[in-house]
Amino acid sequence: MPPKKKPTPSAPKPKIPAAVLDSRRGVKSWQEAAAWLKVRGIEDVECITPDLAGVPRGKMMPASKFTSNTSLALPSALYRHTISGEYPDETGNFRYDSRDSDIKLVPDLSTLSVVPWESDPTAQVICDIVGADGKNVPYTPRNVLKHVVKLYSDRGWKPVVAPEIEFYLVAVNEDPDYPLHPPKGRSGRSISGGQSYSIAGINEFDELIDDIYHFSEKQGLEIDTLIHEEGPAQLEINLRHGDPIQLADQVFLFKRTIREAALKHGIYATFMAKPMQGQPGSAMHVHQSVVDINTGKNVFSNDDGSPSKEFFHFIGGMQKFVPSSLVMLAPYVNSYRRLTPDMACPVNNAWGYDNRTTAFRVPVSDPSARRVENRLPSSDANPYLALAASLGCGLLGITKEIQPTEPTSDTANEGSIELPRGLLEALALLEGEPAFEEVYGSEFINIYAGVKRGEFETFMQVISPWEREFLLLNV
Incomplete structure (x- = not known):
């Protein structure tokens, strides 16, 4: 009877330096991120990104799913709505994606930090936006600045x-x-x-x-x-x-x-x-x-x-x-x-x-x-x-x-x-x-201009106190 083969010992996991675990802001790898979240007892992670107005948009997930290579997607229309949440008409060079395709959130781990005002242990991370091909979506604010x-x-x-x-x-x-x-x-x-x-x-x-x-x-x-x-x-x-x-x-x-x-x-x-x-x-x-x-x-x-x-x-x-x-x-x-x-x-x-x-x-x-x-x-x-x-x-x-x-x-x-x-x-x-x-980039300019025109049209629907004060009985 041939002797049993000894199992090959698995390589020891590299030890995460204490400085990384103590870092208030940012890690360099997913392995460091998992350890960072664990040592703080983080339950949820907010994956956020700025829309055209700079408002945080994104998704929240359990910390265990955040480190399990979960794909995060948002509709592309997110970057075509106004500050009041409306979707303006197509005008000029402003157009919607006919399929409203997915765009993907890619966490920038250098921005990982806690959310200190939450009662449950929560972390946040700022995300970049890429398309299905993995390339940066050029009209999103963080990518415009990049x-x-x-x-x-x-x-x-x-x-x-x-x-x-x-x-x-x-x-x-x-x-x-x-x-x-x-x-x-x-x-x-x-x-x-x-x-x-x-x-x-x-x-x-x-x-x-x-x-x-x-x-x-x-x-x-x-x-x-x-x-x-x-x-x-x-x-x-x-x-x-x-x-x-x-x-x-x-x-x-x-x-x-x-x-x-x-x-x-x-x-x-x-x-x-x-x-x-x-x-x-x-x-x-x-x-x-x-x-x-x-x-x-x-x-x-x-x-x-x-x-x-x-x-x-x-x-x-x-x-x-x-x-x-x-x-x-x-x-x-x-x-x-x-x-x-x-x-x-x-x-x-x-x-x-x-x-x-x-x-x-x-x-x-x-x-x-x-x-x-x-x-x-x-x-x-x-x-x-x-x-x-x-x-x-x-x-x-x-x-x-x-x-x-x-x-x-x-x-x-x-x-x-x-x-x-x-x-x-x-x-x-x-x-x-x-x-x-x-x-x-022309794509950003076209989208931004279309959204801003939509916001102006919404504003024009509101009657101001000035108009009521000076026009109501005088014109």
Whole structure:
């Protein structure tokens, strides 16, 4: 009788380093993901991705299924509906997929983190969108930004950004026919305006802000600073500079985090560009620079510390092309209520050194930190699309060697408005700029324009208080 063969010992599973298991944000492999979820006792995983508006969409599943190679699919129509959930008519070059084919969610494991406000142990992961062929779907916001970043990397460069996000805290508003108003703080009184940089204004919402910090830390999100802005209960969070995709991910998650923290305290957080009449709007200012991938040197500065030709061409590109991409920075009818004179918001196409009245401000800095701040984006913008628009316009300026105007040293917000005054005008400029096809892709432009026209038509069905007040008995 032949001797029995000894079973071949299986290779020992590699030990997951403690640093990986302790990581608040991101893993490198599915094996690490399984261990990370297990050590935290995670029960559910939210697989989310931003739609055109930046709203999280996706699917939730048990943690065991998340690590079992489960295919996640969504209908392509998801990227063709308006902020109100409607599907607009086909117009111009806007068309629906006749089959409404599946598009697939591909988790980016570097974004894996806990969902700290959930009562049951829950994790979240941001997903990219691919088609049945495995290729990136070009019109989805994260992929639009990835394409712009690749255009930089093809030249040996890497863009660096630092967003600043303004938002309002408002009292619960159950009836949209009534205006918003500030919530009561710990003093028991509603906070008034004129509280710029007020520590007392921040302290009114100490417990809420503690939760924002706590939730952010649990997700591995870094807040640089937090301040009180000019409006009543208007706050601003500044994020540390870094990779555009990672920073867009952070803004995407920060918006969700801040809303959840506010709801825990019985108030709303809103990123509307202009939530309250007569008060300042909310912006998402973006600081931008470009570094050489190999050397890490700032492309905007020469070896002697002087500004480079790329620096001036970047500004020239923003001056020339940002007005035509404004609808990606100001995406709603409400966004253009913020873009009005005398409300601490630039309505021009000027640039200047340390001049906050210009659209494009160059802060005081060392040559290694030379950067351009785009002050036009509003906080309601999809962060992926806002960064793609801003960086794309700057890159076009460099590649086309566009010279900027002379810097403005005086107040730039006096006189005529140099930007589109409304959504439809901004859309026409987006569709009419041939240079954008290479940067953003014609498929994205066609879908985005169709959705925005649908949102405008929905808005036009609503009768405003202004119309009732001044037209009802006078015309």
